[in-house]
Amino acid sequence: MILVIKIRSFLFFCLLLPTALLNVFFCYFSLLVTGKRPYWVLKTYGKIINFFLRVIGNISINITGSTDVRLEPSGIIIGNHVSAMDTISLPPFLKNIEFTFVIKQSLIEWKSFPFNLGCRALGCIPVSREANSGDMNFMMEEFKKRFDNNASVMIYPKGSRENELEPSTLIPPTALLMAKRLKVSVLPVFFDTVNWSNGKIIKDAGNLYPGIAQIHIGEVIPPEEVKNLKKTHQKILDFYQECYQKSHNIKKISETN
Template identity: 25%
Template sequence: MPIKSAVQAVRTAVFYLVFLGQTVILAIIAGTIGILAGRTRLGWAVARYWCWSNVQFLRGLTGMGTHVEGEENIPPGGCIIASKHQSDWDIFAIFPHTGRPAYIAKKELMRIPFFGWAARSLDCIEVDRQKGAEAIPEMLAQAKAAIDRGCRIVIYPEGTRKAPLAPPEYRQGIVRLYSELNVPVVPVALNSGLYWGRNSLVIWPGVARARFLPPIEPGLAPDVFTERLKAAIEPESTRLSLEAIDAGYDRPMSPALQARVDAARQA
């Protein structure tokens, strides 16, 4: 392994130790608060600190910076925030800009002691992905209740983290939410996977960027909405990725990523 990569791997290991260590501690605190008092300002303060501190640790320990823009595109009141998902960074980078978010979270996370209790106290919505389409009615009921409490629903339309510039695979959950809740949808484009990829052992230096895009109005036909959503998120995410690479991408590029970059440039 080249010296530069080895040094970055050590920096990443230190970050993971700090990140996971404080996550456990804060989950115990927030989970206990959630069990004893339910949804409170103190629980939300713990969550906001977790997000803020992770951004600071990333920058200081790995050199991965954060830039989020377009917050003015989030309308007042209830809405759905539909974000590209490439990294764990997406969770705590978007959180501070969403008011009172209700994240769609997989059932497995909600079953973790303390962490799951904390998540429930922060309006998270549980979805059992193993049930497939059968899980959607329960998710919709929870989402409607969250909107009534003044939340904004945060969902990753592809359901899992994707590699940067990989072909999109949007699921039906976002379409059902859009159709049933009758609120605007704010697309979010980002390029975080360039620096912190799925199951990556190394987090690379650079500035991860996310951009809230103009909202999509409610009331469109499902197929029209889906195309509008893809047409907003995908080209802008590609643009953010290519701009970052052209500005000087300070990491080894795998053959798979290089192939996707070449294909994106040709397209």
């Protein structure tokens, strides 16, 4: 079984790199022709990778919540971070939302080629691991620029991937504080994507374990509710706890079948 998983994973990553290069080409071609951020490429790329995950990795993605959700005109998407699937697999399912990501600084450097080029074209916001007031002010300015262009931003407040699912994900309230100051809506999303594990040498190149990956899309929290940070923060934590239980139950049912 382990050998089959390793072979499937190897085949998947052999396709991932050329697909990423093609994605970068279309990103810059679209940017050159239209002068706009090519968010449509991100959604198309996600559809292709999700197809590869299903056919090669034998990983199906189960969505709960509405895929018709909207952030009008824009807002902040908050999620826990489990695996590389979180950034790749979500965009096709949020069909009415154009968005980019807050990423770690190293992802826009050349050592992350070709993904660094895609991150630049999509206007991702790089931050260092060491949180400080300068980073906060920088993010506020960059978020506002994206919002002015009707684009939303996805952020993983905990930063590092957990690669294991926790019953309660204690997210820092940093993103909510920015949402309050910028007077925008918040959309919580919960990922159970442990199927794509971290690699020992290259973090993104771990094994793909067959099964069901879960993405739970929450309800939009409007700006007037976000004003009450404590209540909103607890609401998201409760949502995460509920999603954890749903994921656990779905996996138990699939295992018995």
